[in-house]
Amino acid sequence: MLKATQLSKTYKSGKALDNASIHLNSGQISGLLGRNGAGKTTLFKILCGLITPDAGKVSIASKKQKPIGAVIEEPGLYTYLNAYDNLKVFSQIQGAPTDITTLENCLKEVGLPLNRKDPVRNFSMGMKQRLGIAIALLNNPDILILDEPFSGLDPTGVASLSKLIKQLANRKIAILLSSHLMAELHKVCDDLYIIDNGKIINQGLTQDIIDSQVTIYTITGKNIENSDFIQSYIVQKEKNKVTIKCDSEAISEILKSLLDDRFKVTSCVPNITLEQLLNPVSK
Numbered sequence: 001m002l003k004a005t006q007l008s009k010t011y012k013s014g015k016a017l018d019n020a021s022i023h024l025n026s027g028q029i030s031g032l033l034g035r036n037g038a039g040k041t042t043l044f045k046i047l048c049g050l051i052t053p054d055a056g057k058v059s060i061a062s063k064k065q066k067p068i069g070a071v072i073e074e075p076g077l078y079t080y081l082n083a084y085d086n087l088k089v090f091s092q093i094q095g096a097p098t099d100i101t102t103l104e105n106c107l108k109e110v111g112l113p114l115n116r117k118d119p120v121r122n123f124s125m126g127m128k129q130r131l132g133i134a135i136a137l138l139n140n141p142d143i144l145i146l147d148e149p150f151s152g153l154d155p156t157g158v159a160s161l162s163k164l165i166k167q168l169a170n171r172k173i174a175i176l177l178s179s180h181l182m183a184e185l186h187k188v189c190d191d192l193y194i195i196d197n198g199k200i201i202n203q204g205l206t207q208d209i210i211d212s213q214v215t216i217y218t219i220t221g222k223n224i225e226n227s228d229f230i231q232s233y234i235v236q237k238e239k240n241k242v243t244i245k246c247d248s249e250a251i252s253e254i255l256k257s258l259l260d261d262r263f264k265v266t267s268c269v270p271n272i273t274l275e276q277l278l279n280p281v282s283k
Protein backbone atom coordinates (compact mmCIF):
# COMPACT_ATOMS: atom_id res chain seq x y z
CA MET A 1 0.00 0.00 0.00
CA LEU A 2 2.77 2.46 0.97
CA LYS A 3 6.46 1.97 0.44
CA ALA A 4 8.94 4.52 1.76
CA THR A 5 12.48 3.84 0.68
CA GLN A 6 15.72 5.20 2.12
CA LEU A 7 14.32 8.49 3.37
CA SER A 8 16.77 11.03 4.79
CA LYS A 9 16.20 14.52 6.14
CA THR A 10 18.64 16.95 7.72
CA TYR A 11 17.53 20.13 9.49
CA LYS A 12 19.85 22.93 10.56
CA SER A 13 19.81 21.23 13.97
CA GLY A 14 21.18 17.99 12.49
CA LYS A 15 20.13 14.75 10.85
CA ALA A 16 16.52 13.87 11.75
CA LEU A 17 16.04 10.91 9.42
CA ASP A 18 18.78 8.64 8.13
CA ASN A 19 18.06 6.19 5.32
CA ALA A 20 14.74 5.07 6.82
CA SER A 21 12.54 2.61 4.92
CA ILE A 22 9.08 1.38 5.89
CA HIS A 23 6.33 -0.59 4.28
CA LEU A 24 2.61 -0.34 5.13
CA ASN A 25 0.07 -2.95 4.09
CA SER A 26 -3.67 -2.70 3.88
CA GLY A 27 -5.44 -3.90 7.05
CA GLN A 28 -2.17 -3.97 8.97
CA ILE A 29 -1.34 -1.88 12.03
CA SER A 30 2.31 -0.85 12.10
CA GLY A 31 4.00 0.88 15.01
CA LEU A 32 6.91 3.29 15.02
CA LEU A 33 8.64 3.19 18.36
CA GLY A 34 11.37 5.59 19.41
CA ARG A 35 12.49 8.07 22.05
CA ASN A 36 11.51 11.75 21.88
CA GLY A 37 13.43 13.35 19.04
CA ALA A 38 14.14 10.02 17.27
CA GLY A 39 12.63 11.25 14.00
CA LYS A 40 9.06 9.87 14.13
CA THR A 41 7.23 13.12 13.32
CA THR A 42 9.72 13.95 10.58
CA LEU A 43 9.04 10.59 8.96
CA PHE A 44 5.26 11.11 9.26
CA LYS A 45 5.46 14.58 7.75
CA ILE A 46 7.41 13.21 4.78
CA LEU A 47 4.88 10.38 4.26
CA CYS A 48 2.06 12.94 4.25
CA GLY A 49 3.89 15.22 1.83
CA LEU A 50 4.15 18.05 4.38
CA ILE A 51 7.93 18.22 4.04
CA THR A 52 10.26 17.01 1.32
CA PRO A 53 13.00 14.49 2.10
CA ASP A 54 16.59 15.25 1.07
CA ALA A 55 16.76 11.74 -0.34
CA GLY A 56 14.52 8.72 -0.76
CA LYS A 57 11.13 8.01 -2.21
CA VAL A 58 7.55 7.42 -1.08
CA SER A 59 5.28 5.40 -3.37
CA ILE A 60 1.62 4.75 -2.66
CA ALA A 61 -0.51 2.17 -4.44
CA SER A 62 -3.94 3.81 -4.33
CA LYS A 63 -6.46 5.16 -6.81
CA LYS A 64 -7.68 7.78 -4.32
CA GLN A 65 -6.90 11.44 -4.80
CA LYS A 66 -6.13 11.80 -1.07
CA PRO A 67 -4.95 8.36 0.01
CA ILE A 68 -3.60 9.40 3.43
CA GLY A 69 -5.45 10.70 6.48
CA ALA A 70 -3.31 11.80 9.41
CA VAL A 71 -3.27 13.26 12.88
CA ILE A 72 0.22 14.67 13.35
CA GLU A 73 1.30 16.05 16.70
CA GLU A 74 -1.99 17.14 18.37
CA PRO A 75 -5.32 17.07 16.53
CA GLY A 76 -5.72 20.61 15.18
CA LEU A 77 -9.29 21.45 16.21
CA TYR A 78 -11.37 24.61 16.40
CA THR A 79 -11.70 24.46 20.18
CA TYR A 80 -14.59 26.94 20.34
CA LEU A 81 -16.75 24.80 17.99
CA ASN A 82 -18.53 21.58 18.89
CA ALA A 83 -17.54 18.21 17.39
CA TYR A 84 -20.15 18.28 14.65
CA ASP A 85 -19.23 21.80 13.53
CA ASN A 86 -15.52 20.92 13.56
CA LEU A 87 -16.23 18.01 11.23
CA LYS A 88 -18.37 20.23 9.01
CA VAL A 89 -15.68 22.90 8.67
CA PHE A 90 -12.98 20.33 7.87
CA SER A 91 -15.29 18.59 5.35
CA GLN A 92 -15.89 21.91 3.61
CA ILE A 93 -12.15 22.64 3.52
CA GLN A 94 -11.38 19.17 2.14
CA GLY A 95 -14.28 19.06 -0.33
CA ALA A 96 -15.80 16.01 1.42
CA PRO A 97 -19.57 15.49 1.90
CA THR A 98 -21.13 17.84 4.49
CA ASP A 99 -24.63 16.39 4.86
CA ILE A 100 -25.93 15.60 8.36
CA THR A 101 -26.09 11.83 7.83
CA THR A 102 -22.49 11.54 6.66
CA LEU A 103 -21.16 13.75 9.45
CA GLU A 104 -23.18 11.98 12.16
CA ASN A 105 -22.01 8.62 10.83
CA CYS A 106 -18.41 9.89 11.07
CA LEU A 107 -18.95 10.80 14.72
CA LYS A 108 -20.61 7.46 15.44
CA GLU A 109 -17.84 5.57 13.70
CA VAL A 110 -15.21 6.93 16.06
CA GLY A 111 -17.48 6.46 19.09
CA LEU A 112 -18.26 10.13 19.80
CA PRO A 113 -21.70 10.92 21.26
CA LEU A 114 -24.08 12.83 18.97
CA ASN A 115 -25.64 14.69 21.88
CA ARG A 116 -22.51 16.62 22.93
CA LYS A 117 -23.17 20.13 21.70
CA ASP A 118 -20.55 21.94 23.79
CA PRO A 119 -17.22 23.25 22.45
CA VAL A 120 -14.46 20.68 22.03
CA ARG A 121 -12.26 22.61 24.47
CA ASN A 122 -14.34 20.78 27.12
CA PHE A 123 -13.50 17.37 25.62
CA SER A 124 -11.17 14.84 27.21
CA MET A 125 -7.91 14.06 25.40
CA GLY A 126 -9.38 10.75 24.24
CA MET A 127 -12.41 12.48 22.73
CA LYS A 128 -10.18 15.02 20.96
CA GLN A 129 -8.11 12.14 19.55
CA ARG A 130 -11.29 10.47 18.29
CA LEU A 131 -12.45 13.69 16.65
CA GLY A 132 -8.99 14.10 15.08
CA ILE A 133 -9.32 10.58 13.68
CA ALA A 134 -12.85 11.34 12.38
CA ILE A 135 -11.43 14.35 10.52
CA ALA A 136 -8.55 12.25 9.15
CA LEU A 137 -11.11 9.72 7.86
CA LEU A 138 -13.27 12.29 6.05
CA ASN A 139 -11.81 11.47 2.64
CA ASN A 140 -12.11 7.75 3.22
CA PRO A 141 -8.32 7.25 3.04
CA ASP A 142 -6.51 3.95 2.43
CA ILE A 143 -3.81 4.90 4.93
CA LEU A 144 -4.17 6.42 8.40
CA ILE A 145 -1.18 7.93 10.20
CA LEU A 146 -1.46 8.75 13.91
CA ASP A 147 1.36 10.51 15.76
CA GLU A 148 1.43 9.52 19.47
CA PRO A 149 -2.34 8.81 19.53
CA PHE A 150 -2.21 7.44 23.09
CA SER A 151 -0.41 10.38 24.61
CA GLY A 152 -2.29 11.85 27.56
CA LEU A 153 -4.79 8.98 27.75
CA ASP A 154 -5.47 6.87 30.85
CA PRO A 155 -5.44 3.04 30.54
CA THR A 156 -9.18 2.94 29.73
CA GLY A 157 -8.69 5.60 27.05
CA VAL A 158 -5.75 3.62 25.60
CA ALA A 159 -7.83 0.42 25.53
CA SER A 160 -10.81 2.05 23.86
CA LEU A 161 -8.71 3.91 21.27
CA SER A 162 -6.85 0.65 20.54
CA LYS A 163 -10.21 -1.00 19.89
CA LEU A 164 -11.17 1.76 17.44
CA ILE A 165 -7.80 1.47 15.65
CA LYS A 166 -8.29 -2.30 15.26
CA GLN A 167 -11.80 -1.73 13.87
CA LEU A 168 -10.38 0.68 11.29
CA ALA A 169 -7.72 -1.88 10.29
CA ASN A 170 -10.53 -4.40 9.79
CA ARG A 171 -11.87 -2.02 7.16
CA LYS A 172 -8.59 -2.67 5.30
CA ILE A 173 -7.04 0.70 6.14
CA ALA A 174 -3.24 0.56 6.50
CA ILE A 175 -2.41 2.19 9.83
CA LEU A 176 0.86 3.61 11.13
CA LEU A 177 1.10 4.90 14.69
CA SER A 178 3.95 6.14 16.81
CA SER A 179 4.75 6.05 20.49
CA HIS A 180 7.72 6.19 22.80
CA LEU A 181 6.06 3.55 25.01
CA MET A 182 6.32 -0.11 24.17
CA ALA A 183 3.36 -1.06 26.35
CA GLU A 184 1.05 1.07 24.21
CA LEU A 185 2.18 -0.35 20.89
CA HIS A 186 2.65 -4.01 21.62
CA LYS A 187 -1.03 -4.78 22.16
CA VAL A 188 -2.28 -3.12 19.01
CA CYS A 189 0.46 -3.35 16.37
CA ASP A 190 0.97 -6.28 14.01
CA ASP A 191 4.49 -5.15 13.22
CA LEU A 192 6.96 -2.67 14.63
CA TYR A 193 9.71 -0.38 13.45
CA ILE A 194 12.20 0.74 16.09
CA ILE A 195 13.73 4.13 15.31
CA ASP A 196 16.77 5.65 17.00
CA ASN A 197 18.62 8.82 15.92
CA GLY A 198 16.69 8.84 12.64
CA LYS A 199 17.65 5.24 11.76
CA ILE A 200 15.33 2.22 11.70
CA ILE A 201 17.41 -0.10 13.87
CA ASN A 202 15.00 -3.04 14.04
CA GLN A 203 11.77 -4.11 12.42
CA GLY A 204 9.56 -7.16 12.31
CA LEU A 205 6.43 -8.77 13.64
CA THR A 206 5.63 -7.36 17.08
CA GLN A 207 5.53 -10.82 18.63
CA ASP A 208 8.90 -11.81 17.14
CA ILE A 209 10.51 -8.61 18.41
CA ILE A 210 9.07 -9.14 21.90
CA ASP A 211 9.98 -12.84 21.94
CA SER A 212 13.56 -12.05 21.00
CA GLN A 213 14.08 -9.66 23.93
CA VAL A 214 11.56 -10.28 26.69
CA THR A 215 12.78 -11.84 29.94
CA ILE A 216 10.22 -10.57 32.44
CA TYR A 217 6.53 -11.54 32.53
CA THR A 218 3.74 -10.60 34.91
CA ILE A 219 1.29 -13.44 35.51
CA THR A 220 -2.00 -13.00 37.35
CA GLY A 221 -4.35 -15.67 38.66
CA LYS A 222 -5.96 -16.77 41.89
CA ASN A 223 -3.27 -17.69 44.48
CA ILE A 224 -0.69 -17.91 41.69
CA GLU A 225 2.05 -16.84 44.13
CA ASN A 226 1.63 -20.17 45.93
CA SER A 227 2.63 -22.32 42.95
CA ASP A 228 5.70 -24.42 43.84
CA PHE A 229 6.69 -24.69 40.20
CA ILE A 230 7.26 -20.98 39.62
CA GLN A 231 9.04 -20.16 42.91
CA SER A 232 12.51 -20.32 41.33
CA TYR A 233 11.47 -17.89 38.57
CA ILE A 234 9.80 -15.29 40.81
CA VAL A 235 11.39 -11.85 41.12
CA GLN A 236 8.42 -10.20 42.81
CA LYS A 237 5.13 -11.41 44.18
CA GLU A 238 1.92 -10.11 45.66
CA LYS A 239 -1.56 -11.53 46.19
CA ASN A 240 -2.73 -13.16 42.92
CA LYS A 241 0.17 -11.71 40.91
CA VAL A 242 3.80 -12.68 40.28
CA THR A 243 6.58 -11.19 38.21
CA ILE A 244 8.88 -13.87 36.85
CA LYS A 245 12.14 -13.91 34.93
CA CYS A 246 12.55 -16.41 32.11
CA ASP A 247 13.00 -16.40 28.35
CA SER A 248 10.23 -16.68 25.78
CA GLU A 249 10.91 -20.39 25.27
CA ALA A 250 10.35 -21.22 28.96
CA ILE A 251 7.12 -19.24 29.35
CA SER A 252 4.83 -21.75 27.59
CA GLU A 253 6.24 -24.56 29.77
CA ILE A 254 5.62 -22.48 32.90
CA LEU A 255 2.05 -21.65 31.87
CA LYS A 256 1.38 -25.30 31.07
CA SER A 257 2.63 -26.38 34.51
CA LEU A 258 0.43 -23.78 36.20
CA LEU A 259 -2.62 -25.07 34.32
CA ASP A 260 -1.67 -28.70 35.10
CA ASP A 261 -1.54 -27.72 38.78
CA ARG A 262 -5.05 -26.22 38.37
CA PHE A 263 -4.10 -22.58 38.83
CA LYS A 264 -6.45 -20.34 36.86
CA VAL A 265 -4.19 -17.96 34.94
CA THR A 266 -6.08 -14.79 34.04
CA SER A 267 -3.26 -12.96 32.22
CA CYS A 268 0.38 -13.25 31.24
CA VAL A 269 1.91 -9.97 30.06
CA PRO A 270 5.47 -9.58 28.76
CA ASN A 271 7.24 -6.59 30.34
CA ILE A 272 9.50 -5.00 27.79
CA THR A 273 10.77 -1.46 27.60
CA LEU A 274 11.87 0.73 24.75
CA GLU A 275 15.38 0.80 26.28
CA GLN A 276 15.61 -3.00 25.95
CA LEU A 277 14.69 -2.74 22.29
CA LEU A 278 17.16 0.09 21.67
CA ASN A 279 19.95 -1.88 23.37
CA PRO A 280 19.12 -5.47 22.45
CA VAL A 281 21.04 -8.36 23.96
CA SER A 282 21.90 -11.15 21.57
CA LYS A 283 20.70 -14.54 22.81
Ligand SMILES: Nc1ncnc2c1ncn2[C@@H]1O[C@H](COP(=O)(O)OP(=O)(O)OP(=O)(O)O)[C@@H](O)[C@H]1O
Nearest residue numbers: 011012013016034035036037038039040041042043
Ligand atom coordinates in the same frame (compact mmCIF):
# COMPACT_ATOMS: atom_id res chain seq x y z
N1 LIG B 1 11.52 22.08 11.82
C1 LIG B 1 12.62 21.64 12.43
N2 LIG B 1 13.75 22.39 12.43
C2 LIG B 1 14.87 21.97 13.04
N3 LIG B 1 14.98 20.79 13.69
C3 LIG B 1 13.89 20.00 13.72
C4 LIG B 1 12.65 20.38 13.10
N4 LIG B 1 11.74 19.40 13.30
C5 LIG B 1 12.38 18.43 14.01
N5 LIG B 1 13.66 18.79 14.26
C6 LIG B 1 14.66 17.99 14.98
O1 LIG B 1 14.75 16.72 14.32
C7 LIG B 1 14.88 15.67 15.26
C8 LIG B 1 13.73 14.69 15.10
O2 LIG B 1 12.53 15.35 15.50
P1 LIG B 1 11.09 14.66 15.37
O3 LIG B 1 10.10 15.66 15.81
O4 LIG B 1 10.96 14.07 14.03
O5 LIG B 1 11.22 13.48 16.46
P2 LIG B 1 10.08 12.66 17.20
O6 LIG B 1 10.59 11.27 17.28
O7 LIG B 1 8.78 12.88 16.55
O8 LIG B 1 10.10 13.31 18.63
P3 LIG B 1 8.88 13.60 19.62
O9 LIG B 1 8.40 12.25 20.09
O10 LIG B 1 9.54 14.41 20.70
O11 LIG B 1 7.87 14.38 18.85
C9 LIG B 1 14.92 16.32 16.64
O12 LIG B 1 16.27 16.51 16.99
C10 LIG B 1 14.25 17.66 16.40
O13 LIG B 1 14.73 18.63 17.30
